[in-house]
Amino acid sequence: MPTTSLPQPVGVAEFFAGIGLMARGLELRGFRVDWANDIEAAKRDLYLANRPDAQKLFHLGDVRDVRGSDMPSAELATASFPCIDLSLAGNRKGLAGTQSGMFWEFARVLEEMGSARPRVTLLENVHGFATSHGGQDLSKALVRMSELGYSSDVIAINARHFVPQSRPRMFVIGVRNDLPKGAHVGVPPLSDVRPPWVRAIFERHPELPMHYLDLPDLPAGPEDLSGVVQRMESGDQRWWDAERTSAFVGSLSERQAARLEALRGGNETTWRTAYRRTRGGVATWEIRADGIAGCLRTTGGGSSKQALVQAGRGQVRCRWMTPLEYARLMGAGGFKTRARTDNQALFGFGDAVVVDVISWIADNYLLPALRPNGVGVSDAV
Incomplete structure (x- = not known):
């Protein structure tokens, strides 16, 4: 994957950082993570195993203990807040749940940052976020972001367009102050990133500040696992007997x-x-x-x-x-996957974002919004 060098890197505050795949996708496009937080020590360990220089910027602990006054200046704040209360496979408590309800703590920190809050926010979660409690949870989140001065856009991307894994996710992108060049207000046309259910979100909320950008079609993506499978001899003990x-x-x-x-x-x-x-x-x-x-x-x-x-x-x-196969399915085949146990590594990757998806969003949305006059020089990795 190509990497981008920005004359002036975009500073990022990364909430619910996990093992660092959000950071990886952004760093490949010249962003710089200045602050990261997660409550899981095992995830923190994998995060730091892949970026030892992040020791000082990673804050292990409950987001409820974070204060806006402690935050560094950042242009972008990301939040892959827990999906367990929103997922169709979870308990469906929604934003009232103890896990997915951490969205409110993210919003609280932004509010406490006052005029220093980031210009752009990137929320990531499962599609169930749009349907939880009949759509009321997403509506409340959009209202809260509008109270913080953000106009919201919603897109849906299945990672299968980049890696051989069906991983549908939705993203809410908030922009403060002036909208990006070329942004439209109103209901977006149908596209591969805005299917009918996404378009309906805009239709239901004419009273809220919402916008959309024209985005390119997603790539076709791989069709098999040949580039992912870790080759093993027939006698390898990992094969079942x-x-x-x-x-x-x-x-x-x-x-x-x-x-x-x-x-x-x-x-x-x-x-x-x-x-x-x-x-x-x-x-x-x-x-x-x-x-x-x-x-x-x-x-x-x-x-x-x-x-x-x-x-x-x-x-x-x-x-x-294997953990390596999980890493490859997440667009992070070069990641160090060693954890205390294989299951901890699998948990970390299974709870993360796909690197290629984040880089695509950075290329086509975040950089045009934050660096409209040029994104830098691309070099091959």
Whole structure:
């Protein structure tokens, strides 16, 4: 991925920083993270393993303890606040929940910053944010951002346009003071980043300051896992043994079993991801029909980790996906993935943003809004 050098870097305050993939996507475009916060020590450890010079700027702790007076000057504030109360797989308590309700703490810190609050904000969450409590949670969030002086835009991007993972997410971009050059007020036309449900958000809120930018079409994206799979010898101990593989095959429904047999009979080796789900009180496995991964998730998000199925030429092998494969699916194949346990690494990546998506937003929205007179010089990494 190309990197960009800005004559004047964009300073970033990163809330709910996680393991640092938001930072990575922005840094590739010349942004500079000056402050980061997260409550999870394991995520902090991976964040610092990949940027040791961030020791002083990373603040481990509860966002409820952060005060606006302690914040450095920043042009951009990002917030990938917890999705567990908004996700369809979660408890649906919405912004009243103890996790997703941390949005209000982010807004409080911005309010306490007064006139020094960032010019642009970037919120990221699951699509369930738009439907939680019949859309009322998103409406309240948009109202709160307007009270802080921000005009909001909403876009939806599935990471499958960049990596072989279906990972739909929505982004709310707030802009203070003058709108970016070329911004429009009103209801946006339909596009791949503004499908009908996003357009309906604008239609429901004519009373709020909202705007939109014309954005390019998203790229097509990869169609298989060949660039993600960590190649292993047949004797590698991470492959499940015959008994466990047999139990996996035996749990498949008739339709799923037929899908696996078709893959097994192929002339080439192919890969599929699989989830373990509970159907009627019985644990079963389901193999994804297409060649990309399902959405990486955390156990707190209501779903198990993914397994990899390798099939073809009369053979079938299965194993859990590795931290490196998770990292590659998040656009962070060069990231150090070593954590206290593999599960901690998987949790960190499953709860993060895709690097390429953030860089695309930076290229096509954040830089035009914050550096309208030029974005710098691009060099190959």
